[in-house]
Amino acid sequence: MAVTNNDKRQLMSAIILLLLGLGGMAAGYFVYSRFIASRIYKLDPNFRTPAHAFEDGIDFVPTNRYVLWGHHFTSVAGAAPIVGPAIAVIWGWLPAFLWVVLGTIFFAGVHDSGALWASVRNRAKSVGALTGEVVGRRARTVFMIVIFLVLLMVNAVFGVVIAKLLINNPGAVVPVWGAIAVALVIGQLIYRRVIGLGLVSVLGVAALYSLIYVGPSVPIALPDQVMGLSANASWILLLFAYAAVASLLPVWMLLQPRDYINGLQLFVGLILLYGAVLLGNPHVVAPxxxxxxxxxxxSLIPLLFVTIACGAISGFHGLVASGTSSKQLDKETDARFVGYFGAVGEGALALAAIIAATAGFASLADWQAVYTAFGQGSLTAFVDGGANILANGMGMDAGVAATLLTVMAALFAGTTMDTGLRLQRYIFQEWGEIYQQKWMTRPLPATLLAVASCLLLAFGAGGADGSGGLLIWPLFGTTNQLLAGLTLLVITIMLVKRGRPAIYTLAPLVFLLVMTLFALLMQLKSFYEKQDWFLLGLDLVVLVAALLVTLECTASLKRAFKAPPETV
Known part of the structure; x- marks a missing residue:
């Protein structure tokens, strides 16, 4: 059923959403982030960052801020800023739109740049490890368990997500894996200074889009059974083998250039999608x-605020900021561009997901046919809706448009998995330092432990199919948002100890902790009614851990308010 001209007059143009959303985020970056960077975090261009202090050519590498932005942004983006908003529009487009835009400006940007600043000021330690210095050992121990659970969920689930994308769209296999070869070449060109960054960027994006064009004509599918394993299980094992190697390579060789080129291709994709909106003027058919x-x-409250995490605020961002990005920051002042503008990039992607999932349908009846239950829509709504917008606005072939958007989602999930496994390796290495287990501080044993823990969840809980990560995924939203709130707590304590205004981090963290704890309690009730004792027990562990860390941090915050400001 098509939308008539009379119907269109009663519907809102997607152009309005686009202009209001991007305009608000632009104002946030150019005005609000400048205030936060100069008056609250007081970023110092002369401060010697850990990238210089501990430069080793592997993890600690001073990096051009544009390249580092590409790494940071694509690492934190993944598929989450697409999936969350595309699910949340089931409550209507307005709540999702407001949370994405306001969350990006006042929550995500402050959180991401703050985590980066806090880590840089503490020898590039992860937010969990630096909690020991800022708050105390007990808080650090519990906090790092929560962090480990989040990383375990992300890595195990994204392995499943990418595997299913490759199975459902064999045409995406060549561009997804070919992007690795492109990144290896780009890394050499950048760091050997063979040619300038501008030309490298053009060549890299051209190569990536050439692969996207070639992919559908060279589809690759694994056999249904390989040595007794399903195609899904085989892809998962291949993905973790690759991620393990990527975790051990110097960041400049693969991780940075892969993320940088993916960041550029996202902007090309967004320009195409937003351009199609401007040219085709689709109307939002969803209510x-x-x-x-x-x-x-x-209920919308509090589930909206945990369904949309990436794209509004996400604790995983703090892990990336304090894990890999803080070890590569050339100047402390780059934290504003890398951290806050990275959040803006993700907000722009989440906005595109909202538009695709609400204006990419011919009619309200078509939209309702997809959104028949909570959790429906997701990547399918983004890919199909976005492909329709590109086909109508740009005249692009619908199949090519769908492949482009599928590859975009798969590449983001892949870069997040790369970084996530590296972060898990860092966690094991930090545990080795804390508990004086020297063998765990070495990269190879720590990487093997990280991979083993993910595969144990994938195959131990999911059987031969390897989809065990999906078992605990229902807890990701609440656990991830708790992590964001607790990260803001640590940043707030650092600000108070320095005698600086803390309201700009305190207000978001109070809102986030209240909503997330409310959601955790609702989940407890749901798991109990379903008699899902495993998730009920795990939910209780996360809830108790969050309460313990919150109490420790609150006590530390009270002491900080009473004590005279530190001389830094």
Whole structure:
């Protein structure tokens, strides 16, 4: 059923959403982030960053801020800023839109740049490890368990997500794996200074889009059974083998250039999608506030704020900022561009997901046919809706458009998995330092432990199919948002100890902790009613851990308010 001209007059143009969303985020970066960077974090261009202090050519590498932005942004983006908003529009487009835009400006940007600043000022330690110095040992121990759970969920689930994308779209295999070869070449060109960064960028993006064009004509599919393993399990093992190697290579060789080129291709993709919106002027067919939500859909409050994490605020961003990005920051002042603008990039992607999932359908009936239950929509709504917008606005072939968007999602999931496994390796190495286990501080044993823990979850809980990561995924949203709130708590304590205004981090963290703890309690009730004792027990562990860290941090915050400011 097509939308008539009379219907269109009653619908809102997607152009309005685009201009309001991007305009608000631009104002946030050019105005609000400048205030936060100069008056609150007081970023110092003369401060010697850990990238210079501990330069080793492997993990600690001073990096051009544009290249580092590409690494940071694509590492934190993954598929989450697409999936979350595309699910959340089931409550209507307005709540999702407001949370993405306001969350990017006042929550995510402050959180991401703050985590980067806090880590840089503490020898590039992860947010969990530096909690020991800022708050105390007990808080550090519990906090690092929460961090480990988040990384375990991300790595195990993204392995499944990428595997399914490659199985469902064999045409994406060549561009997804070919991007690795492109990144290796780009890394050499950048760091051997063979040619300038501008030309490298053009060549890299051209090579990547050439692969996307060639991919559908050279589809690759694994056999249904390989040595007794399904195609899904085989892809998962291949992905973790690659991620293990990537974790051990110097960051400049693969991780940085891969993320940088992926960041550029995202902007090309966004320009195409937003350009199609401007040219085709699609109308939002989904309701502003959905009063006819499907049965079984949870309440908007507090679930909206954990369903959309990446794209508004996400604890995983703090792990990347304090894990890999802080070890590569050339100047402390680059934290504003890398951290805050990285959040803006992700907000722009989440905005595109909202538009694709609400304006990419011919009619309200078509939209309702997809959104029949909570959790529906997701990547399918983004890919199909975005392909329709590109086909109508740009005249692009719908199949090519769908492949482009699928590859975009798969590449982001892959870069997040690369960084996530490296971060897990760092966690094991930090545990080795804390508990004086020297063998764990070495990269290879720590990497093997990280891979083993992910595969144990994938195959131990999921059987021969390797999809065990999906078992604990329902807890990701709440655990991830708790991590974001607790990271803001650590940043707030650092600010108070330095005698600086803390309201700009304190207000977001209070809101986030209240909403997330509320959501955790609702999940407990749901797991109990379903008699899902495993998730119920794990939910209790996360809830108790969060309460313990919150109490420790609150006590530390009270002491900081009473004590005279530190001389830094």
């Amino acid at each position: 502003m506030i959905n009063s006819d939500i499907p049965a079984g859909t949870p």
